[in-house]
Amino acid sequence: MAEEVAVSDAMAVELTLAGDRDAYRVLVERHSRTVYRMAYRMMGNTHDAEEVVQESFLRAYQKLKQFAGNANFGTWVYRIAANYAIDRLRQRNADEARREGPNKPDEDSFEVDPLSQVRDMSPSPEHLAGSAQLGERMKAALAELSPAERTAIVMRHWDGCGIEEIAEVLKSNSNATKNTVFRAVQKLRRALAPFLEGKEARAMGTEG
Protein backbone atom coordinates (compact mmCIF):
# COMPACT_ATOMS: atom_id res chain seq x y z
CA MET A 1 0.00 0.00 0.00
CA ALA A 2 2.09 2.87 -1.27
CA GLU A 3 -0.54 5.55 -0.66
CA GLU A 4 -1.12 4.69 3.01
CA VAL A 5 -1.45 8.33 4.05
CA ALA A 6 -4.39 8.87 1.75
CA VAL A 7 -6.31 5.85 2.99
CA SER A 8 -9.09 6.87 5.36
CA ASP A 9 -10.03 4.70 8.33
CA ALA A 10 -13.31 3.76 6.67
CA MET A 11 -11.52 2.73 3.49
CA ALA A 12 -8.92 0.74 5.42
CA VAL A 13 -11.73 -1.12 7.22
CA GLU A 14 -13.43 -1.93 3.90
CA LEU A 15 -10.18 -3.13 2.35
CA THR A 16 -9.44 -5.29 5.37
CA LEU A 17 -12.89 -6.83 5.18
CA ALA A 18 -12.32 -7.50 1.49
CA GLY A 19 -9.29 -9.59 2.44
CA ASP A 20 -6.46 -7.02 2.21
CA ARG A 21 -4.78 -7.78 5.50
CA ASP A 22 -2.14 -5.08 5.03
CA ALA A 23 -4.87 -2.43 5.11
CA TYR A 24 -5.30 -3.25 8.78
CA ARG A 25 -1.71 -2.20 9.35
CA VAL A 26 -2.72 1.40 8.58
CA LEU A 27 -5.33 1.28 11.34
CA VAL A 28 -2.92 -0.28 13.83
CA GLU A 29 -0.20 2.26 13.14
CA ARG A 30 -2.63 5.15 13.26
CA HIS A 31 -4.37 4.34 16.53
CA SER A 32 -2.01 2.28 18.67
CA ARG A 33 -0.42 5.22 20.49
CA THR A 34 -3.75 6.60 21.73
CA VAL A 35 -4.80 3.15 22.90
CA TYR A 36 -1.39 2.67 24.52
CA ARG A 37 -1.66 5.86 26.58
CA MET A 38 -5.05 4.85 27.92
CA ALA A 39 -3.85 1.28 28.55
CA TYR A 40 -0.80 2.51 30.46
CA ARG A 41 -2.92 4.71 32.73
CA MET A 42 -5.24 1.79 33.32
CA MET A 43 -2.65 -0.92 33.88
CA GLY A 44 0.14 1.17 35.44
CA ASN A 45 3.02 -0.57 33.67
CA THR A 46 4.40 -0.84 30.15
CA HIS A 47 4.24 -4.61 29.87
CA ASP A 48 0.53 -4.90 30.67
CA ALA A 49 -0.28 -1.80 28.62
CA GLU A 50 1.38 -3.30 25.54
CA GLU A 51 -0.46 -6.54 26.08
CA VAL A 52 -3.76 -4.61 26.19
CA VAL A 53 -2.90 -2.78 22.97
CA GLN A 54 -2.04 -5.95 21.07
CA GLU A 55 -5.02 -7.89 22.31
CA SER A 56 -7.38 -4.99 21.53
CA PHE A 57 -6.24 -4.72 17.93
CA LEU A 58 -6.51 -8.49 17.54
CA ARG A 59 -10.04 -8.42 18.92
CA ALA A 60 -10.97 -5.49 16.72
CA TYR A 61 -9.69 -7.43 13.69
CA GLN A 62 -11.72 -10.46 14.62
CA LYS A 63 -14.87 -8.39 15.15
CA LEU A 64 -14.30 -6.03 12.24
CA LYS A 65 -17.35 -7.06 10.27
CA GLN A 66 -19.53 -6.10 13.24
CA PHE A 67 -18.03 -2.62 13.07
CA ALA A 68 -18.58 -2.13 9.33
CA GLY A 69 -18.14 1.63 9.24
CA ASN A 70 -20.86 2.47 11.74
CA ALA A 71 -18.69 4.70 13.89
CA ASN A 72 -15.21 6.08 14.17
CA PHE A 73 -12.68 3.23 14.15
CA GLY A 74 -10.46 5.00 16.70
CA THR A 75 -13.34 5.34 19.16
CA TRP A 76 -14.36 1.75 18.56
CA VAL A 77 -10.95 0.20 19.16
CA TYR A 78 -10.49 2.48 22.19
CA ARG A 79 -13.70 1.06 23.67
CA ILE A 80 -12.59 -2.51 22.98
CA ALA A 81 -9.32 -1.70 24.75
CA ALA A 82 -11.10 -0.11 27.73
CA ASN A 83 -13.31 -3.18 28.07
CA TYR A 84 -10.35 -5.50 27.89
CA ALA A 85 -8.30 -3.39 30.32
CA ILE A 86 -11.04 -3.34 32.96
CA ASP A 87 -11.35 -7.13 32.69
CA ARG A 88 -7.60 -7.52 33.09
CA LEU A 89 -7.63 -5.18 36.12
CA ARG A 90 -10.39 -7.18 37.76
CA GLN A 91 -8.54 -10.37 37.07
CA ARG A 92 -5.32 -8.91 38.44
CA ASN A 93 -7.07 -7.70 41.60
CA ALA A 94 -8.67 -11.08 42.09
CA ASP A 95 -5.29 -12.80 41.73
CA GLU A 96 -3.72 -10.39 44.20
CA ALA A 97 -6.58 -10.84 46.66
CA ARG A 98 -6.11 -14.60 46.52
CA ARG A 99 -2.40 -14.24 47.21
CA GLU A 100 -2.85 -11.76 50.04
CA GLY A 101 -5.61 -13.64 51.83
CA PRO A 102 -8.82 -12.28 53.38
CA ASN A 103 -7.33 -9.37 55.36
CA LYS A 104 -7.05 -6.96 52.48
CA PRO A 105 -8.88 -3.68 53.23
CA ASP A 106 -12.22 -3.33 51.50
CA GLU A 107 -11.93 -1.08 48.47
CA ASP A 108 -15.38 0.36 49.00
CA SER A 109 -14.86 1.24 52.65
CA PHE A 110 -14.22 4.89 51.81
CA GLU A 111 -16.96 6.50 53.83
CA VAL A 112 -15.12 9.12 55.89
CA ASP A 113 -16.10 12.65 55.01
CA PRO A 114 -13.14 13.68 52.87
CA LEU A 115 -13.73 17.35 53.56
CA SER A 116 -13.20 16.96 57.29
CA GLN A 117 -10.17 14.82 56.57
CA VAL A 118 -8.67 17.47 54.36
CA ARG A 119 -9.04 20.06 57.09
CA ASP A 120 -7.32 17.80 59.63
CA MET A 121 -4.50 16.99 57.27
CA SER A 122 -1.32 18.74 58.19
CA PRO A 123 1.10 19.47 55.37
CA SER A 124 4.17 17.30 55.24
CA PRO A 125 6.83 19.60 53.82
CA GLU A 126 9.38 16.82 53.59
CA HIS A 127 7.14 15.11 51.06
CA LEU A 128 6.63 18.14 48.94
CA ALA A 129 8.61 17.79 45.78
CA GLY A 130 8.47 18.50 42.10
CA SER A 131 5.85 17.29 39.71
CA ALA A 132 7.87 14.14 38.91
CA GLN A 133 7.41 12.90 42.43
CA LEU A 134 3.80 13.98 42.35
CA GLY A 135 3.35 12.02 39.15
CA GLU A 136 4.73 8.90 40.77
CA ARG A 137 2.47 9.47 43.75
CA MET A 138 -0.50 9.80 41.42
CA LYS A 139 0.42 6.52 39.79
CA ALA A 140 0.41 4.85 43.19
CA ALA A 141 -2.90 6.51 44.07
CA LEU A 142 -4.49 5.28 40.83
CA ALA A 143 -3.37 1.76 41.68
CA GLU A 144 -5.45 1.94 44.85
CA LEU A 145 -8.69 2.62 42.97
CA SER A 146 -11.13 -0.14 42.10
CA PRO A 147 -11.08 -1.22 38.42
CA ALA A 148 -14.34 0.66 37.77
CA GLU A 149 -13.09 3.85 39.42
CA ARG A 150 -9.81 3.68 37.60
CA THR A 151 -11.51 3.12 34.24
CA ALA A 152 -13.95 5.95 34.91
CA ILE A 153 -11.30 8.50 35.85
CA VAL A 154 -8.93 7.53 33.01
CA MET A 155 -11.66 7.74 30.40
CA ARG A 156 -13.11 10.89 31.87
CA HIS A 157 -10.10 12.97 32.75
CA TRP A 158 -7.44 12.03 30.24
CA ASP A 159 -9.55 11.08 27.28
CA GLY A 160 -12.53 13.38 27.82
CA CYS A 161 -15.13 10.63 27.37
CA GLY A 162 -18.77 11.36 28.12
CA ILE A 163 -20.53 9.78 31.08
CA GLU A 164 -22.68 7.63 28.75
CA GLU A 165 -19.64 6.23 27.00
CA ILE A 166 -18.01 5.36 30.30
CA ALA A 167 -21.26 3.84 31.56
CA GLU A 168 -21.24 1.51 28.57
CA VAL A 169 -17.80 0.18 29.43
CA LEU A 170 -18.71 -0.13 33.13
CA LYS A 171 -22.03 -1.76 32.14
CA SER A 172 -23.74 0.67 34.48
CA ASN A 173 -26.19 3.57 34.30
CA SER A 174 -25.18 7.21 34.05
CA ASN A 175 -26.00 8.16 37.65
CA ALA A 176 -23.96 5.31 39.07
CA THR A 177 -21.16 6.18 36.64
CA LYS A 178 -21.14 9.82 37.75
CA ASN A 179 -20.84 8.63 41.33
CA THR A 180 -17.96 6.37 40.34
CA VAL A 181 -16.13 9.35 38.82
CA PHE A 182 -16.79 11.45 41.96
CA ARG A 183 -15.62 8.63 44.23
CA ALA A 184 -12.46 8.21 42.17
CA VAL A 185 -11.64 11.93 42.52
CA GLN A 186 -12.32 11.78 46.26
CA LYS A 187 -10.06 8.77 46.71
CA LEU A 188 -7.27 10.33 44.68
CA ARG A 189 -7.59 13.49 46.70
CA ARG A 190 -7.35 11.56 49.95
CA ALA A 191 -4.29 9.68 48.73
CA LEU A 192 -2.56 12.83 47.49
CA ALA A 193 -3.55 15.13 50.35
CA PRO A 194 -0.16 15.01 52.10
CA PHE A 195 1.46 16.15 48.84
CA LEU A 196 -1.11 18.63 47.69
CA GLU A 197 -2.72 20.29 50.64
CA GLY A 198 0.45 21.85 51.95
CA LYS A 199 0.96 23.84 48.80
CA GLU A 200 -1.15 26.60 47.42
CA ALA A 201 -3.62 24.47 45.53
CA ARG A 202 -4.04 26.45 42.32
CA ALA A 203 -0.31 26.92 41.86
CA MET A 204 0.10 23.17 42.20
CA GLY A 205 -2.59 22.58 39.64
CA THR A 206 -0.69 24.46 37.00
CA GLU A 207 2.51 22.52 37.43
CA GLY A 208 1.50 19.52 35.36
Add this chain to the structure above:
Amino acid sequence: MKHRTEEELIGYREGEAKERTAIAAHLKECAECREELARIEAVFGAMDAMPVPEPGEDYGERVWQRIAPRLGERKTLWWESLFVPQRLVALGGVVALVILAFVAGRVTRPPVVPVDQSDAAKVRERVLVVAVGEHLGRTEMMLMELENAPASKGQKTINISETQRRAEDLVEENRLYRQTALKEGDQAMASTLDELERVLLDIANSPDELTPAAFETIRKRIEEEGLLFKVRVVKQGLDERKANPDAKPAENKARGTERKKV
Protein backbone atom coordinates in the same frame (compact mmCIF):
# COMPACT_ATOMS: atom_id res chain seq x y z
CA MET B 1 -23.77 29.90 55.38
CA LYS B 2 -24.26 26.26 54.35
CA HIS B 3 -21.25 25.08 52.47
CA ARG B 4 -21.39 22.96 49.34
CA THR B 5 -20.34 19.33 49.69
CA GLU B 6 -17.21 17.97 48.10
CA GLU B 7 -19.33 15.87 45.78
CA GLU B 8 -21.24 18.93 44.59
CA LEU B 9 -18.03 20.77 43.94
CA ILE B 10 -16.53 17.84 41.99
CA GLY B 11 -19.77 17.67 40.00
CA TYR B 12 -19.52 21.40 39.37
CA ARG B 13 -15.93 21.08 38.21
CA GLU B 14 -16.88 18.21 35.92
CA GLY B 15 -19.86 20.05 34.46
CA GLU B 16 -22.20 17.41 35.90
CA ALA B 17 -23.72 19.28 38.87
CA LYS B 18 -27.50 19.52 39.09
CA GLU B 19 -27.66 23.02 40.59
CA ARG B 20 -24.94 24.60 38.54
CA THR B 21 -26.19 28.19 38.76
CA ALA B 22 -26.84 27.98 42.49
CA ILE B 23 -23.38 26.52 43.11
CA ALA B 24 -21.80 29.26 40.99
CA ALA B 25 -23.66 31.92 42.99
CA HIS B 26 -22.57 30.33 46.24
CA LEU B 27 -18.93 30.19 45.13
CA LYS B 28 -19.05 33.90 44.41
CA GLU B 29 -20.00 34.56 48.02
CA CYS B 30 -18.09 31.86 49.88
CA ALA B 31 -14.31 32.02 50.07
CA GLU B 32 -14.10 28.74 51.95
CA CYS B 33 -15.86 26.81 49.15
CA ARG B 34 -13.68 28.54 46.59
CA GLU B 35 -10.62 27.27 48.44
CA GLU B 36 -12.13 23.82 48.58
CA LEU B 37 -12.76 23.90 44.85
CA ALA B 38 -9.15 24.99 44.32
CA ARG B 39 -7.96 22.00 46.35
CA ILE B 40 -10.09 19.71 44.18
CA GLU B 41 -8.68 21.35 41.08
CA ALA B 42 -5.20 20.53 42.36
CA VAL B 43 -6.08 16.82 42.21
CA PHE B 44 -6.85 17.17 38.50
CA GLY B 45 -3.60 19.06 38.03
CA ALA B 46 -1.75 16.23 39.73
CA MET B 47 -3.31 13.75 37.30
CA ASP B 48 -1.60 15.54 34.46
CA ALA B 49 1.71 15.18 36.28
CA MET B 50 1.55 11.40 35.95
CA PRO B 51 4.08 10.39 33.31
CA VAL B 52 3.30 7.95 30.53
CA PRO B 53 6.49 6.44 29.10
CA GLU B 54 6.89 7.44 25.47
CA PRO B 55 6.58 4.23 23.43
CA GLY B 56 8.67 5.57 20.54
CA GLU B 57 7.91 6.77 17.03
CA ASP B 58 7.84 3.25 15.66
CA TYR B 59 5.41 1.94 18.25
CA GLY B 60 2.55 1.39 15.78
CA GLU B 61 4.85 -0.57 13.53
CA ARG B 62 6.04 -2.70 16.43
CA VAL B 63 2.45 -3.46 17.44
CA TRP B 64 1.79 -4.55 13.87
CA GLN B 65 4.86 -6.81 13.82
CA ARG B 66 3.64 -8.46 17.01
CA ILE B 67 0.05 -9.03 15.95
CA ALA B 68 0.43 -9.66 12.21
CA PRO B 69 1.40 -13.35 12.62
CA ARG B 70 -1.66 -13.85 14.81
CA LEU B 71 -4.15 -12.24 12.43
CA GLY B 72 -4.47 -15.56 10.62
CA GLU B 73 -6.48 -16.68 13.62
CA ARG B 74 -9.39 -14.75 12.18
CA LYS B 75 -11.05 -16.84 9.51
CA THR B 76 -10.98 -13.99 7.05
CA LEU B 77 -12.08 -14.84 3.56
CA TRP B 78 -13.18 -12.62 0.76
CA TRP B 79 -16.82 -13.62 1.18
CA GLU B 80 -16.95 -11.91 4.55
CA SER B 81 -17.03 -8.58 2.75
CA LEU B 82 -20.41 -9.61 1.42
CA PHE B 83 -21.70 -9.70 4.95
CA VAL B 84 -21.37 -6.03 5.86
CA PRO B 85 -24.86 -4.75 6.74
CA GLN B 86 -25.29 -2.63 3.62
CA ARG B 87 -24.79 -5.66 1.43
CA LEU B 88 -26.47 -8.22 3.61
CA VAL B 89 -29.88 -7.29 2.30
CA ALA B 90 -28.76 -8.25 -1.15
CA LEU B 91 -27.92 -11.75 -0.12
CA GLY B 92 -30.66 -14.25 0.28
CA GLY B 93 -30.77 -16.50 3.31
CA VAL B 94 -30.13 -19.50 1.15
CA VAL B 95 -26.83 -18.15 -0.15
CA ALA B 96 -25.68 -17.31 3.37
CA LEU B 97 -26.56 -20.79 4.57
CA VAL B 98 -24.84 -22.48 1.68
CA ILE B 99 -21.68 -20.43 2.17
CA LEU B 100 -21.61 -20.90 5.91
CA ALA B 101 -22.25 -24.61 5.70
CA PHE B 102 -19.56 -24.92 3.08
CA VAL B 103 -17.01 -22.81 4.87
CA ALA B 104 -17.75 -24.52 8.16
CA GLY B 105 -16.93 -27.82 6.53
CA ARG B 106 -13.75 -26.48 5.01
CA VAL B 107 -12.12 -24.13 7.45
CA THR B 108 -13.32 -24.70 11.00
CA ARG B 109 -10.70 -27.37 11.53
CA PRO B 110 -8.04 -25.57 13.59
CA PRO B 111 -5.20 -24.62 11.25
CA VAL B 112 -1.88 -26.08 12.28
CA VAL B 113 -0.04 -23.49 10.22
CA PRO B 114 -1.30 -20.18 8.82
CA VAL B 115 -3.49 -20.73 5.78
CA ASP B 116 -1.39 -21.15 2.66
CA GLN B 117 -2.08 -18.66 -0.13
CA SER B 118 -2.88 -21.38 -2.66
CA ASP B 119 -5.27 -23.05 -0.19
CA ALA B 120 -6.98 -19.71 0.39
CA ALA B 121 -7.38 -19.30 -3.38
CA LYS B 122 -8.91 -22.77 -3.65
CA VAL B 123 -11.34 -22.05 -0.85
CA ARG B 124 -12.32 -18.77 -2.49
CA GLU B 125 -12.93 -20.46 -5.79
CA ARG B 126 -14.98 -23.24 -4.21
CA VAL B 127 -17.14 -20.78 -2.29
CA LEU B 128 -17.71 -18.76 -5.45
CA VAL B 129 -18.66 -21.89 -7.36
CA VAL B 130 -21.22 -22.96 -4.78
CA ALA B 131 -22.69 -19.51 -4.20
CA VAL B 132 -22.99 -18.62 -7.89
CA GLY B 133 -24.43 -22.06 -8.63
CA GLU B 134 -27.23 -21.37 -6.18
CA HIS B 135 -27.74 -17.90 -7.59
CA LEU B 136 -27.98 -19.20 -11.14
CA GLY B 137 -30.44 -21.84 -10.01
CA ARG B 138 -32.76 -19.15 -8.69
CA THR B 139 -32.26 -17.00 -11.78
CA GLU B 140 -33.03 -19.96 -14.03
CA MET B 141 -36.28 -20.58 -12.18
CA MET B 142 -37.30 -16.96 -12.55
CA LEU B 143 -36.50 -16.82 -16.24
CA MET B 144 -38.38 -20.07 -16.82
CA GLU B 145 -41.43 -18.71 -15.07
CA LEU B 146 -41.27 -15.61 -17.22
CA GLU B 147 -40.92 -17.61 -20.40
CA ASN B 148 -43.81 -19.82 -19.51
CA ALA B 149 -46.05 -17.14 -18.05
CA PRO B 150 -49.57 -17.55 -19.40
CA ALA B 151 -50.57 -14.66 -21.64
CA SER B 152 -54.00 -15.15 -23.12
CA LYS B 153 -54.94 -13.20 -26.18
CA GLY B 154 -57.61 -10.96 -24.74
CA GLN B 155 -55.48 -9.95 -21.71
CA LYS B 156 -54.73 -6.20 -21.56
CA THR B 157 -51.86 -6.28 -19.09
CA ILE B 158 -49.69 -8.87 -17.37
CA ASN B 159 -48.78 -8.45 -13.72
CA ILE B 160 -45.15 -9.35 -13.05
CA SER B 161 -44.74 -7.62 -9.65
CA GLU B 162 -43.92 -10.88 -7.88
CA THR B 163 -41.24 -11.76 -10.44
CA GLN B 164 -39.92 -8.19 -10.25
CA ARG B 165 -39.29 -8.39 -6.53
CA ARG B 166 -37.29 -11.54 -7.06
CA ALA B 167 -35.43 -9.91 -9.96
CA GLU B 168 -34.47 -6.97 -7.71
CA ASP B 169 -32.93 -9.32 -5.15
CA LEU B 170 -31.19 -11.24 -7.90
CA VAL B 171 -29.71 -8.03 -9.40
CA GLU B 172 -27.98 -7.23 -6.12
CA GLU B 173 -26.64 -10.75 -5.73
CA ASN B 174 -25.64 -10.86 -9.37
CA ARG B 175 -23.65 -7.65 -9.12
CA LEU B 176 -21.64 -8.95 -6.18
CA TYR B 177 -20.90 -12.27 -7.86
CA ARG B 178 -19.96 -10.56 -11.12
CA GLN B 179 -17.48 -8.30 -9.31
CA THR B 180 -16.08 -11.25 -7.41
CA ALA B 181 -15.76 -13.35 -10.58
CA LEU B 182 -13.88 -10.48 -12.24
CA LYS B 183 -11.60 -10.16 -9.23
CA GLU B 184 -10.95 -13.89 -9.33
CA GLY B 185 -10.16 -13.72 -13.05
CA ASP B 186 -13.08 -15.93 -14.11
CA GLN B 187 -13.92 -14.05 -17.32
CA ALA B 188 -16.48 -16.53 -18.67
CA MET B 189 -18.56 -16.38 -15.54
CA ALA B 190 -18.23 -12.61 -15.29
CA SER B 191 -19.38 -12.17 -18.87
CA THR B 192 -22.50 -14.34 -18.46
CA LEU B 193 -23.33 -12.63 -15.19
CA ASP B 194 -22.97 -9.28 -16.95
CA GLU B 195 -25.53 -10.21 -19.62
CA LEU B 196 -27.79 -11.62 -16.97
CA GLU B 197 -27.57 -8.45 -14.94
CA ARG B 198 -28.83 -6.30 -17.80
CA VAL B 199 -31.91 -8.49 -18.27
CA LEU B 200 -32.55 -8.68 -14.55
CA LEU B 201 -32.35 -4.89 -14.39
CA ASP B 202 -34.85 -4.56 -17.24
CA ILE B 203 -37.26 -6.86 -15.47
CA ALA B 204 -36.78 -5.13 -12.11
CA ASN B 205 -37.30 -1.68 -13.63
CA SER B 206 -40.31 -2.47 -15.81
CA PRO B 207 -43.77 -1.34 -14.73
CA ASP B 208 -45.71 -3.84 -12.55
CA GLU B 209 -48.33 -4.19 -15.24
CA LEU B 210 -46.83 -4.94 -18.61
CA THR B 211 -48.68 -4.78 -21.90
CA PRO B 212 -48.51 -8.09 -23.73
CA ALA B 213 -46.21 -6.40 -26.28
CA ALA B 214 -43.71 -5.21 -23.63
CA PHE B 215 -43.86 -8.60 -21.97
CA GLU B 216 -43.17 -10.25 -25.28
CA THR B 217 -40.11 -8.01 -25.82
CA ILE B 218 -38.55 -9.18 -22.57
CA ARG B 219 -39.40 -12.78 -23.35
CA LYS B 220 -37.89 -12.49 -26.82
CA ARG B 221 -34.74 -10.98 -25.43
CA ILE B 222 -34.31 -13.87 -23.03
CA GLU B 223 -34.76 -16.26 -25.93
CA GLU B 224 -32.64 -14.40 -28.48
CA GLU B 225 -29.73 -13.95 -26.16
CA GLY B 226 -30.03 -17.58 -25.21
CA LEU B 227 -29.85 -16.52 -21.60
CA LEU B 228 -31.56 -19.50 -20.14
CA PHE B 229 -29.26 -21.75 -22.12
CA LYS B 230 -26.14 -19.85 -21.04
CA VAL B 231 -27.24 -19.90 -17.43
CA ARG B 232 -27.68 -23.64 -17.68
CA VAL B 233 -24.29 -24.14 -19.33
CA VAL B 234 -22.47 -22.10 -16.70
CA LYS B 235 -24.45 -23.77 -13.96
CA GLN B 236 -23.60 -27.20 -15.33
CA GLY B 237 -19.94 -26.20 -15.49
CA LEU B 238 -20.14 -25.09 -11.88
CA ASP B 239 -21.77 -28.34 -10.83
CA GLU B 240 -18.90 -30.21 -12.46
CA ARG B 241 -16.36 -28.02 -10.70
CA LYS B 242 -18.18 -28.61 -7.44
CA ALA B 243 -17.99 -32.36 -7.93
CA ASN B 244 -14.40 -32.23 -9.13
CA PRO B 245 -12.63 -29.19 -7.64
CA ASP B 246 -9.41 -29.66 -9.61
CA ALA B 247 -11.14 -29.51 -13.00
CA LYS B 248 -10.67 -26.35 -15.02
CA PRO B 249 -13.58 -23.90 -15.28
CA ALA B 250 -16.20 -24.58 -17.93
CA GLU B 251 -14.73 -21.67 -19.83
CA ASN B 252 -14.71 -23.26 -23.26
CA LYS B 253 -18.32 -24.27 -23.25
CA ALA B 254 -19.50 -20.84 -22.13
CA ARG B 255 -17.21 -19.02 -24.54
CA GLY B 256 -18.31 -21.28 -27.37
CA THR B 257 -21.88 -20.37 -26.59
CA GLU B 258 -21.03 -16.69 -26.67
CA ARG B 259 -19.33 -16.98 -30.04
CA LYS B 260 -22.33 -18.78 -31.48
CA LYS B 261 -24.63 -16.02 -30.38
CA VAL B 262 -22.55 -13.07 -31.55
